[in-house]
Amino acid sequence: MTATSSSYVPPAEGRTGPPPPFDPELAAALDVIREQLGDTLKLNDLPAIRQAGTLARLPDEDLRRDGAIEVEERTVPGPAGEPDISLLICRPAGAGTGLPAVYNIHGGGMVLGDNRTGIDRLLDWAQELSLVIVSVEYRLAPEHPHPAPVEDAYAGLVWTAEHAAELGIDPARIVVGGGSAGGGLSAAVALLARDRGGPALAGQMLLCPMLDDRNDTPSSHQMAGLGVWDHEANHTGWTALLGERRGGPDVSPYAAPARAEDLSGLPPAFIDVGSAETFRDEDVTYATRLWQAGGQAELHVWPGGFHGFDGLAPQAAVSQAARAAQLSWLRRLLAD
Amino acid sequence: MKELAGRLAALDPDAGAALQVIAYFDRLVEGRAGLESLVRGAAVLSGCAARLVDEARGVRIRVGADGVRQDGGGPVDPGWMSAALVPGDGAAVWLERTGPPNGVHAMVLERAAAAARDVLDRTRGRAPVEGPAADPASVEVLLDASAPEHARRQAAVRLGLRDAALARAVAPAGGPVVIEAMPSSGARTPSVGGRRAGIGPAVPVPGLPASAAAARTALRFTAEGSEQDPGPRIVYADDLGGLALLADAVGPGTEPVPDVRALDRAIAAAPWAAVTLHTVAFATSLRAAAAELTLHHSTLQDRLAQAEHWLGWPVQEPHGRLRLQLALTVWRLHHNQRL
Numbered sequence: 001m002t003a004t005s006s007s008y009v010p011p012a013e014g015r016t017g018p019p020p021p022f023d024p025e026l027a028a029a030l031d032v033i034r035e036q037l038g039d040t041l042k043l044n045d046l047p048a049i050r051q052a053g054t055l056a057r058l059p060d061e062d063l064r065r066d067g068a069i070e071v072e073e074r075t076v077p078g079p080a081g082e083p084d085i086s087l088l089i090c091r092p093a094g095a096g097t098g099l100p101a102v103y104n105i106h107g108g109g110m111v112l113g114d115n116r117t118g119i120d121r122l123l124d125w126a127q128e129l130s131l132v133i134v135s136v137e138y139r140l141a142p143e144h145p146h147p148a149p150v151e152d153a154y155a156g157l158v159w160t161a162e163h164a165a166e167l168g169i170d171p172a173r174i175v176v177g178g179g180s181a182g183g184g185l186s187a188a189v190a191l192l193a194r195d196r197g198g199p200a201l202a203g204q205m206l207l208c209p210m211l212d213d214r215n216d217t218p219s220s221h222q223m224a225g226l227g228v229w230d231h232e233a234n235h236t237g238w239t240a241l242l243g244e245r246r247g248g249p250d251v252s253p254y255a256a257p258a259r260a261e262d263l264s265g266l267p268p269a270f271i272d273v274g275s276a277e278t279f280r281d282e283d284v285t286y287a288t289r290l291w292q293a294g295g296q297a298e299l300h301v302w303p304g305g306f307h308g309f310d311g312l313a314p315q316a317a318v319s320q321a322a323r324a325a326q327l328s329w330l331r332r333l334l335a336d
Numbered sequence: 337m338k339e340l341a342g343r344l345a346a347l348d349p350d351a352g353a354a355l356q357v358i359a360y361f362d363r364l365v366e367g368r369a370g371l372e373s374l375v376r377g378a379a380v381l382s383g384c385a386a387r388l389v390d391e392a393r394g395v396r397i398r399v400g401a402d403g404v405r406q407d408g409g410g411p412v413d414p415g416w417m418s419a420a421l422v423p424g425d426g427a428a429v430w431l432e433r434t435g436p437p438n439g440v441h442a443m444v445l446e447r448a449a450a451a452a453r454d455v456l457d458r459t460r461g462r463a464p465v466e467g468p469a470a471d472p473a474s475v476e477v478l479l480d481a482s483a484p485e486h487a488r489r490q491a492a493v494r495l496g497l498r499d500a501a502l503a504r505a506v507a508p509a510g511g512p513v514v515i516e517a518m519p520s521s522g523a524r525t526p527s528v529g530g531r532r533a534g535i536g537p538a539v540p541v542p543g544l545p546a547s548a549a550a551a552r553t554a555l556r557f558t559a560e561g562s563e564q565d566p567g568p569r570i571v572y573a574d575d576l577g578g579l580a581l582l583a584d585a586v587g588p589g590t591e592p593v594p595d596v597r598a599l600d601r602a603i604a605a606a607p608w609a610a611v612t613l614h615t616v617a618f619a620t621s622l623r624a625a626a627a628e629l630t631l632h633h634s635t636l637q638d639r640l641a642q643a644e645h646w647l648g649w650p651v652q653e654p655h656g657r658l659r660l661q662l663a664l665t666v667w668r669l670h671h672n673q674r675l
Binding site for chain 1: 363368376
């Protein structure tokens with residue numbers, strides 16, 4: 001193994017049919033989105049993208065939603081021997097105690113974002129379902145490769161469960177969830193909680209999750225160069241996390257949950273994904289394997305959806321449907 | 337999209353924003369997006385609620401600035417920004433924002449209107465605006481209550497009824513049933529090209545089989561409107577009331593009641609009998625009937641005396657008038673068996 005394993009090689013053609021078409025409304029939005037996000041992601045681009053992201057960090061004022069949400073930042077212990085981590089805690093004002101909670105792990109390909117990335121959707125849930133949001137600030141690759149991100153995320157979850165009463169949270173109704181890399185980390189945290197006898201989770205919400213470092217499914221090839229988070233961007237993200245181990249024989253399931261051999265004994269899962277994205281096949285496979293292991297999973301494959309479509313183009317009809325499905329699952333899962 | 341909307345609202349309409357608007361609608365058209373998607377694009381790009389209103393085709397779509405379909409919202413304010421689909425046609429795209437359209441908003445309206453015109457031409461046909469949906473196979477599926485629901489829904493789309501809140505069936509004499517979308521104002525002249533026709537009640541699209549059955553029943557109450565077959569050429573099922581029950585009572589093998597036989601004899605005996613009895617039966621007064629028939633009052637009295645002799649009952653007193661109205665109606669049902 002030399003540096004060649006981390007340099008990008010585009011997939012060979014001809015293994016699949018043509019890419020499935022994008023939903024018309026999403027296709028129209030995609031032109032604008034790609035203009036803003038770029039066509040793919042290379043490690044060299046990270047500093048500039050992070051700089052722009054820091055500028056766009058959501059201010060507390062926006063989180064509070066005119067007083068409807070109480071916002072708090074807590075610094076809590078990180079993994080043993082590692083730095084402290086920061087938790088963003090958002091609760092509906094005056095909602096009382098014993099509330100369900102979503103423990104959020106943000107997306108950003110393992111290399112981007114902060115614990116406010118995509119928080120708008122979670123604040124909607126907090127208001128709609130009267131639940132607490134705890135969003136973890138984990139260390140990012142490539143400066144902090146595996147296991148730093150997942151161990152930070154797990155440490156924050158353990159602290160949250162142990163301090164549930166103090167936070168007004170019902171410890172029996174904590175759902176771990178996130179989108180994209182945050183979805184992958186959520187699946188990994190659920191595996192860790194199972195294997196270490198950690199917090200008993202009520203559910204795992206895996207939104208278009210990034211699960212498989214091998215980057216070799218038919219959909220990852222089919223969508224190369226298209227949509228959002230294509231084959232090359234995925235290569236960049238996993239290589240940042242795993243370096244030369246990416247795609248090799250020694251990758252931990254806590255880094256790439258698709259590698260887990262045993263998917264039994266996990267909490268009920270919600271998995272959604274677009275039909276026109278890199279992660280389609282690995283996400284469908286993960287749901288299938290959960291069922292085969294005797295677990296519970298709800299799977300939605302949204303036709304013509306690119307990666308993260310419901311967050312990037314929330315107005316589109318298919319995005320509205322996807323968001324309604326997420327809310328519906330949470331409502332059913334967390335009903336008193 | 338959020339960023340785009342924000343940028344368009346904040347920016348002066350520079351070339352970049354305009355190009356993005358054009359590209360956005362081009363992609364929707366390329367992807368054969370439906371009308372709601374176009375209205376949603378207009379709403380999201382302009383940051384305010386948008387509407388497409390085409391009363392003649394029964395289309396009324398409203399989408400909020402957040403992209404959520406929200407029909408209703410009160411009447412269109414003529415002061416809002418708008419763009420007609422075709423100059424002079426009533427159909428238009430509206431932005432719920434007052435003032436003359438300018439800059440990016442003008443661009444959004446222009447592109448949305450052009451795209452909506454393309455979709456309407458494709459799905460509903462360009463002309464005639466008043467034309468009934470006349471694809472017989474689709475109508476047949478739509479009116480077959482036992483057909484699978486998705487097949488009926490597809491048929492409705494082919495017939496241009498995707499966005500129609502209400503529609504009605506029209507049964508013309510000698511032709512297949514056609515479907516008409518109803519404008520939200522609720523009134524529309526049926527497009528039957530001068531033929532006799534029964535008009536079904538306006539109903540939600542899934543209820544059209546019942547509207548068609550009612551339209552066929554109404555057709556049996558129509559008349560040629562001639563001297564020998566006087567009466568309305570167009571009958572609305574909604575106006576029949578209890579008379580509709582008579583349609584079930586008179587079938588192909590039904591023996592005519594004595595009053596109908598008497599009416600047959602009277603009509604055979606004098607060429608004036610049919611129109612005279614019909615006019616007297618349904619006019620507000622004898623004087624009005626004489627005026628309508630352009631007869632002198634005394635001439636009409638003489639004719640009625642003769643007719644009462646043939647019929648065997650007095651037609652001017654209330655009970656006799658009802659008996660005459662019923663006899664004429666049942667007589668017509670017998671004669672309209674083959675419509």
